[in-house]
Amino acid sequence: MSEVAELVRAASAGDQAAWNGLVDRFNGLVWSVARSYRLATPDASDVVQTTWLRLVEHLDRLQDPDRVGAWLATTARREALRALRLSARQVPTGELPDAGTDGQLGAALLEAERDRALWAAFGALSERCQALLRVLVAEPPPRYEEVAAALDMPIGSIGPTRARCLERLRGLAEGEGVTATDRRES
């Protein structure tokens, strides 16, 4: 049995520590899914909470416990889409949720010129690229099958799209002042 499937089994038997293990492994992914659909913090928080509460209800009936990450990503995607339809508080294209409104992106956080350039470049990407990269850089990094579930895209198109979006990000970042030297260093 895989480590993840073992956590599901133990949580299903009532083990809070195992549950916490699932949260540690997947909450970054679930949060990134809500953000990839451009939900502001209150809606994104509701989506994440609903997703985990749904898993509590379904712990005993998961068909494939090893794929609980994909189950969570799918549930979060559906909840995020529902929240979007209901709230119409979608953030306009070109901004990440809350930029400048939540205080999360305060000047101190983006002091480094390099960060600022990268952030601007990311914001200039297409909506699709932003969504894909937002989920791909979740911490800890998700499996491709989880990314596919999060964005409802074929698993085979993730690699090529990822490469294209990163290439585009590099080009935009150079335009924003991230120099070739920076790139060689990273």
Added chain:
Amino acid sequence: MDEASLRALLGRVDPVPDGVDSAARAAFTWRDVDAELASLLADSAEPAGALVRGVSSSRQLSFESPRLGIELEVVATGPRERRLTGQLLPPASATVTVERPGEDGLSVQADELGRFSLNGLRAGVVRLHVALRGAQIAIPWTTI
């Protein structure tokens, strides 16, 4: 400048908020193996039910369990305020409790026609619990 830089940047500017993380951990305390879980049959906020994209002030949901059907209407009465009206089928008098993570439940009585109503609910994640002749029926967690 690559995916690792972007991961590091987003980790700084958009981390999982502490409150969201602790709510995910606390979700486990809502494990309820005794209640019969109703399943969602229809939701007007689902893609199939929302052909016209836009904000409707009213949302209809239908749930079903082996012994009870539940029809719900959620009306936005303010930006983050909701009114919930419900109908139990077959009609039955029962205690309906609105549960929210981290809070005490709020109970109302469904009348003999199975109707109940709750005003001034804060938007957020809720679950309804119906106590019907000794049986416990839970309606899945829903964001209202």
